[in-house]
Amino acid sequence: MPKRLLNSTLVAVLSAAAFASWCAAPVFAQNAPCALHGTVVNADGEVKDEWVSFVDGRITAITETKPVGPKIFIEVDGFVYPGLIDTHNHVHYNVIPQWSNGQYPNRYAWQQDPEYLEKVENQFVRESDSGETADAVLYGEARSVIGGATLIQSNYAKPQAEQFIRNLDVPNYRAESYTGPIEKIDPAVADKLRDNLNGTTLRLFFHIAEGKKSDTATQVEFGLLKDKGFARSGVVLIHGIALTPANFAEMKQNKMHLVWSPRSNLRLYGETTDVQAALDAGLKVAIAPDWTVTGSSNMLDELRFARNYLNRNRKPQEKFPSQKLFEMATSNAAEVAGVSDKLGSIEVKKCADFLITKKLVHYDKKTDAFLKLDAYDSLVQCTPGDVELVVVAGRPVYGDSELMSKYAKESSAIKVANSNKRIAIHDEKTDDHFVDFNAVEARIKKALPCVAPLYEP
Numbered sequence: 465m466p467k468r469l470l471n472s473t474l475v476a477v478l479s480a481a482a483f484a485s486w487c488a489a490p491v492f493a494q495n496a497p498c499a500l501h502g503t504v505v506n507a508d509g510e511v512k513d514e515w516v517s518f519v520d521g522r523i524t525a526i527t528e529t530k531p532v533g534p535k536i537f538i539e540v541d542g543f544v545y546p547g548l549i550d551t552h553n554h555v556h557y558n559v560i561p562q563w564s565n566g567q568y569p570n571r572y573a574w575q576q577d578p579e580y581l582e583k584v585e586n587q588f589v590r591e592s593d594s595g596e597t598a599d600a601v602l603y604g605e606a607r608s609v610i611g612g613a614t615l616i617q618s619n620y621a622k623p624q625a626e627q628f629i630r631n632l633d634v635p636n637y638r639a640e641s642y643t644g645p646i647e648k649i650d651p652a653v654a655d656k657l658r659d660n661l662n663g664t665t666l667r668l669f670f671h672i673a674e675g676k677k678s679d680t681a682t683q684v685e686f687g688l689l690k691d692k693g694f695a696r697s698g699v700v701l702i703h704g705i706a707l708t709p710a711n712f713a714e715m716k717q718n719k720m721h722l723v724w725s726p727r728s729n730l731r732l733y734g735e736t737t738d739v740q741a742a743l744d745a746g747l748k749v750a751i752a753p754d755w756t757v758t759g760s761s762n763m764l765d766e767l768r769f770a771r772n773y774l775n776r777n778r779k780p781q782e783k784f785p786s787q788k789l790f791e792m793a794t795s796n797a798a799e800v801a802g803v804s805d806k807l808g809s810i811e812v813k814k815c816a817d818f819l820i821t822k823k824l825v826h827y828d829k830k831t832d833a834f835l836k837l838d839a840y841d842s843l844v845q846c847t848p849g850d851v852e853l854v855v856v857a858g859r860p861v862y863g864d865s866e867l868m869s870k871y872a873k874e875s876s877a878i879k880v881a882n883s884n885k886r887i888a889i890h891d892e893k894t895d896d897h898f899v900d901f902n903a904v905e906a907r908i909k910k911a912l913p914c915v916a917p918l919y920e921p
């Protein structure tokens with residue numbers, strides 16, 4: 465939604481050495497050898513009890529027997545998934561509570577609605593004026609972390625170091641984004657973005673066709689994008705509500721990707737992308753909340769929303785596969801973000817980013833018993849309260865109080881969905897590398913008249 469552009473010069477100064485080492489993440493990687501035991505959802509789809517060993521933020525082995533050598537052993541009861549990858553958000557807006565004021569023909573319409581300007585945009589301006597942007601970003605990231613995200617694409621208000629979760633806008637990841645209307649893109653900016661795609665940029669994100677399918681301004685955007693030379697490999701389209709099966713086929717041919725944000729789309733326009741047609745065309749589709757203001761509070765909520773939306777008119781035997789939704793938040797999302805060599809699955813040499821959740825059950829009327837859900841059905845019904853632990857670069861950043869107290873050096877107590885949790889922010893600028901989340905929250909609440917709760921289902 466916002467109109468900022470990532471500072472391209474930062475991308476240009478990226479050194480090969482920095483790129484080679486980003487797996488460990490610069491600030492918060494867990495350096496000690498560790499091993500995590502739980503029910504691991506493997507890259508090949510196999511789900512079994514295993515030990516995942518890692519050091520310096522990178523997975524070194526996956527074994528059925530307890531490894532010898534690690535200094536720290538983390539044992540959990542739940543499913544161990546790769547960390548979720550949020551391929552589209554606007555994290556610096558995510559201190560602002562949910563907002564809606566009816567439906568609009570396209571994104572340019574609500575951006576001019578005085579009600580939007582007062583309740584959302586002016587709050588953001590206040591946040592910036594108060595100098596609280598950095599805290600607001602941390603707060604927004606915390607809202608993502610509790611829902612299992614370990615990497616977020618956000619077109620941040622300003623480049624910010626990774627203190628908490630991975631930030632796709634940091635130059636190491638070689639991603640850029642352009643959020644303004646494609647029709648009005650400055651030719652010099654377009655030239656620069658195209659040049660970067662020929663060089664260092666791996667992924668370039670555009671908001672395209674965000675509006676009703678019947679809206680002319682929304683319909684023409686894909687054609688405008690092509691006219692400007694961006695129908696090409698490395699380009700990611702966010703939303704694409706008005707895209708047709710023919711457009712999806714063209715995207716596939718040009719090795720382009722799609723990010724789907726159903727909840728935000730349905731709230732703002734009453735309709736969303738034909739995601740089944742995109743999948744049928746063979747596109748890699750990722751799912752992401754867009755932002756918390758009109759979308760979901762976090763990735764788990766967006767997965768739950770998508771599951772309910774996709775299955776609303778389907779018979780139980782025809783339900784949309786939960787494993788596909790899992791892939792949209794992990795392996796597909798990693799491909800969309802250009803990080804599939806390091807993230808998106810639990811494999812040796814990849815980064816030690818994990819989401820660990822409870823194993824959910826469901827009540828079966830026929831047998832009058834609670835039945836265990838499989839790993840995928842369980843994931844798409846979880847809330848942040850069901851999260852046992854989130855690990856980024858081998859370091860626990862959020863989870864159950866007991867686990868966090870045991871495995872995180874320092875953390876702040878919080879309540880999420882009536883559960884006692886703890887959250888750990890790391891900052892190398894402070895002496896003890898610890899940032900008290902409750903102090904961050906208090907500063908924002910002092911600076912802004914209205915702050916969204918950490919979890920807003």
Ligand SMILES: [Zn+2]
Pocket residue numbers: 465552553554671702754755
């Ligand atoms: Zn957006």
